[in-house]
Amino acid sequence: MDIIRRLLPGTLLWFASHSAGWTAISPVPESEQAALALRIIAADHEPRPANPPKKLHVVYFTPADREPATNYEQRLAALLQDIRSFYADGMQRLGFGPKTFTLATNAQGKPLFHLVRGKKPESAFPSWEGRNGGNTGAPSGGDMVLDECRPALEAAGISLRHETVLIFCHLATYDEKAGTFRHHSPYFGSWTQQSGLCFAADWAAQDIQNLVRKEPMLNDGEYGDMSLGKHMTIFIGGVAHELGHAFALPHCGERWDEKTLGTSIMGAGNHTYREERRGEGKGSFLTMASAMRLATRPLFSGSDKDEAVPGRLEQCDLVLSTNLTRPELANRHAALRVEGTVTGSPSIYGVVAYFDSIHDGGYRAPTATSVPDSHGRFAIEVSDLAPCGDGNLRLEFCHANGAVSECRVSFAVTPNGSVDLSQWELRTALEPVAVSVAHDRINDAQRALRELENGNPPELAKVIARKLVQTLQHDVQCSPAAVSEQVTTLPLGDALSETAEVGWLKPASNRIPRNGEIESPLLDSGKIHATGLYAHAPSKYLFNLGGKWKSLRGEAGLHSRMQGKAFGVIFVIKADGKEVFRSAAIRDSANPKYDLDVAGVKRLELIVEKATDRNGGNWGLWLDPTLYR
Numbered sequence: 078m079d080i081i082r083r084l085l086p087g088t089l090l091w092f093a094s095h096s097a098g099w100t101a102i103s104p105v106p107e108s109e110q111a112a113l114a115l116r117i118i119a120a121d122h123e124p125r126p127a128n129p130p131k132k133l134h135v136v137y138f139t140p141a142d143r144e145p146a147t148n149y150e151q152r153l154a155a156l157l158q159d160i161r162s163f164y165a166d167g168m169q170r171l172g173f174g175p176k177t178f179t180l181a182t183n184a185q186g187k188p189l190f191h192l193v194r195g196k197k198p199e200s201a202f203p204s205w206e207g208r209n210g211g212n213t214g215a216p217s218g219g220d221m222v223l224d225e226c227r228p229a230l231e232a233a234g235i236s237l238r239h240e241t242v243l244i245f246c247h248l249a250t251y252d253e254k255a256g257t258f259r260h261h262s263p264y265f266g267s268w269t270q271q272s273g274l275c276f277a278a279d280w281a282a283q284d285i286q287n288l289v290r291k292e293p294m295l296n297d298g299e300y301g302d303m304s305l306g307k308h309m310t311i312f313i314g315g316v317a318h319e320l321g322h323a324f325a326l327p328h329c330g331e332r333w334d335e336k337t338l339g340t341s342i343m344g345a346g347n348h349t350y351r352e353e354r355r356g357e358g359k360g361s362f363l364t365m366a367s368a369m370r371l372a373t374r375p376l377f378s379g380s381d382k383d384e385a386v387p388g389r390l391e392q393c394d395l396v397l398s399t400n401l402t403r404p405e406l407a408n409r410h411a412a413l414r415v416e417g418t419v420t421g422s423p424s425i426y427g428v429v430a431y432f433d434s435i436h437d438g439g440y441r442a443p444t445a446t447s448v449p450d451s452h453g454r455f456a457i458e459v460s461d462l463a464p465c466g467d468g469n470l471r472l473e474f475c476h477a478n479g480a481v482s483e484c485r486v487s488f489a490v491t492p493n494g495s496v497d498l499s500q501w502e503l504r505t506a507l508e509p510v511a512v513s514v515a516h517d518r519i520n521d522a523q524r525a526l527r528e529l530e531n532g533n534p535p536e537l538a539k540v541i542a543r544k545l546v547q548t549l550q551h552d553v554q555c556s557p558a559a560v561s562e563q564v565t566t567l568p569l570g571d572a573l574s575e576t577a578e579v580g581w582l583k584p585a586s587n588r589i590p591r592n593g594e595i596e597s598p599l600l601d602s603g604k605i606h607a608t609g610l611y612a613h614a615p616s617k618y619l620f621n622l623g624g625k626w627k628s629l630r631g632e633a634g635l636h637s638r639m640q641g642k643a644f645g646v647i648f649v650i651k652a653d654g655k656e657v658f659r660s661a662a663i664r665d666s667a668n669p670k671y672d673l674d675v676a677g678v679k680r681l682e683l684i685v686e687k688a689t690d691r692n693g694g695n696w697g698l699w700l701d702p703t704l705y706r
Contacts, residue, residue, distance in 0.1 A: 101416065103402055104402070105447055105455075105456075108172065110369070110446060110447065113448040114369065114372060115173065118378070118477050120477075121382065121423060121424055129375070130381045132240075133243060133320075133376055134230075135188060135190050136192075136226050136229070136242060136243070137150075137193065137279070138226055138246050140195045140199040140248065141196055141198050146247055146280050146281045149247075152283060153188070153190070153245060153283075155286075157180060157188060159313070159351075162177070163317060163342070163361075164177040164363065165177035168363065168372075170363075201221070202261060203221075204261045218261070218262075219265065219276055237274065238271065239272055241273035241323050241376055242323075243277065244275070245276075245279040246263065248260055251280045251281065251282050253282070256293060256295045258298065259298040262276060262278035264276055266322025266323045268324070270385070273323030273325065275319040277315060277316045277319060283309070285313065287306060288310065288351050290306040291306055307355075310350050311348055314346060317342055318342055325481075328343050328438055329344060329364055330344035330345075331364070332443040333460070339353075339358070339362045341364050342361045342367070343367050346362070347361075365444070366444035366445075373426070378479075382478060383478040384478055388476040389422050390420075390482045391422060393474070394417050394419075395416070395417035397501055398413075406458055409461055410493075411463070412461075412496065413460075413496050414458045415458075416457070418449075418452065418453045418455075419453050422476075423477045423480065424477045425453070425477075425482075426476075428447045428449065429444060429445075429446050430444060430445050430446070430457050431470070431472075431473070432470055433469055438641060441463075445459045463490065465490050466489055467489065468490060469485060471483060471484075486501065487637075500605070503537060503541075510522055510526055510529060511545065511597055511598055511599055514548065517549060519549040522546045529542050541599070544588075544608060545587070554572055554586075557626060557704055558625060558679075559623070566705055567626075567704045568608035568702070569608070569699070569703065570587040576617065578617050579611065581696075584611065585610070586610055601637045602636060602637055602640075602668060603637050603668070608701050609698055609699050609701055610683065610698070610699040612685045612697040612698060614692060614697055615684075615685065615692075616697065621679065622678050622680070622681050624678060625706075626675050626705065626706060628676075629672075629673045629675050630705065631670070631671060631702035631703055632668045632700045633702075634669070636696040636698055639694040641665050642694040643695050644687070644694060645662040645663060646662070646685050647659065647662055648660040648663070648685055648699075649682075649684040649685070650671060652678040652681060657673055658671045662688035663688070685697040
């Protein structure tokens with residue numbers, strides 16, 4: 078069955094099964110997409126200013142007790158030129174022309190480096206964990222460096238809110254005699270619609286000319302033993318990768334048909350950058366998904382027209398199916414087709430699809446792209462998707478001013494390579510009820526529930542829909558201790574808690590509370606659950622069991638919209654004050670399960686802690702936590 082998803086202005090996404098009246102369109106070959114996209118972009122941006130309005134600004138930071146690394150300006154100028162060539166070659170190969178990022182230069186036309194001598198010694202800067210973390214914000218080490226650099230940037234008239242900045246940190250040590258390397262530089266990239274920021278390490282031996290050297294060997298404290306050339310691949314490739322994040326590129330991997338090109342620079346390509354120069358591999362490459370987004374980034378496009386205007390979708394109808402039309406994909410396994418109609422403001426020139434994009438941070442997520450026609454119609458087809466039980470398809474709609482609108486859909490791929498759209502069928506059935514519940518329209522919700530129950534949806538859809546409608550009826554709940562002993566199973570989403578506290582919005586059972594960020598009330602952690610508790614960290618729900626229940630079973634997780642974006646949560650369960658369950662730190666799609674003996678327990682606490690000192694995106698969910706006699 079094909080599934081259609083529609084986005085109407087100011088409403089939720091809704092779904093309906095589709096069997097007729099939809100005219101299939103053919104996917105635009107990737108080789109033709111750039112020309113079509115550039116035509117749409119030009120209509121919004123021509124004529125362009127004579128001088129590029131945005132440039133990459135480079136800062137060199139060294140702590141108070143260290144002089145800048147030897148010859149840093151010449152070395153890093155050559156390094157940046159090589160990375161500029163890498164991006165230009167990729168954009169040229171994909172049909173966009175040799176576009177690359179513009180560097181701020183001095184009066185002699187050479188790259189301009191803003192030297193910052195810090196006030197703190199090297200020892201004051203903490204070790205860095207979680208390198209290459211993508212668009213997750215600055216950890217404490219990055220904050221410390223940024224605090225040291227901010228006055229110099231402000232004095233130079235460089236706004237972190239409106240410009241793109243690369244900071245090289247002289248927080249690395251290479252002992253050539255001992256053959257050891259260690260560093261504790263922040264190493265990540267992040268972006269907003271109008272700005273970008275990334276950090277990288279520097280030391281005297283970081284030189285583009287060393288890329289070809291298979292000797293000497295060295296030991297890196299993180300990556301182990303390798304040649305100097307391989308070490309340059311990782312760290313110069315790391316600069317190229319983190320700059321990609323500063324240019325608003327998310328992680329992405331290679332499709333099966335792209336593997337002959339090497340490794341995506343926004344996947345694991347920071348570990349293969351220019352390795353072909355040593356004859357040790359195919360090297361790294363820029364995917365069309367990345368190039369499509371770079372086409373309107375001011376550092377590449379030379380125009381910042383309407384840069385601050387948020388993108389808005391006016392129409393978005395999507396159909397998912399397994400009915401492929403591309404001859405080269407015939408008889409391939411794990412194939413999926415996405416087609417639809419999309420319009421927006423500013424104009425939409427490209428559609429980028431990331432498949433299974435929440436797992437492992439998206440490093441291996443294959444991508445595919447398309448360009449809408451004059452009616453907004455597009456189609457994308459892909460095959461050889463990896464087996465997954467809770468796959469995630471993220472669609473990004475690229476606006477001509479550089480803004481990006483996004484929606485996510487779920488799919489699964491069985492071990493034998495069949496695409497499973499059952500989660501779509503579930504969402505399709507639930508959407509009319511979910512829309513009404515989200516807007517507190519009880520009469521519409523009850524009407525939608527009756528229509529659903531009179532149809533033939535999955536049984537789970539009926540259960541979830543009933544629970545959603547009940548959240549509008551404000552039925553009196555009962556404490557687990559007071560529930561009749563004839564009741565042998567009790568979801569805690571249906572029970573009265575003694576206390577309930579959450580770190581954002583209001584406590585809610587069996588739904589997401591109404592808010593301006595995630596409109597759907599569904600308890601969605603990659604799969605939809607019927608009962609549960611909204612528990613943005615830090616949170617605590619306390620239940621009185623009265624010593625009358627035997628076991629507690631269920632699972633937990635982050636809301637699907639926050640997976641890969643959250644700073645991390647830890648799920649904790651206490652029985653009469655004693656900790657009986659603690660999860661690992663959850664930042665992505667993991668769903669820790671629990672099966673606990675609560676015989677004789679009177680006080681049950683479900684707690685969600687922050688995994689770090691930051692709390693962004695920590696939308697924790699207790700999923701189907703259920704008591705049993």
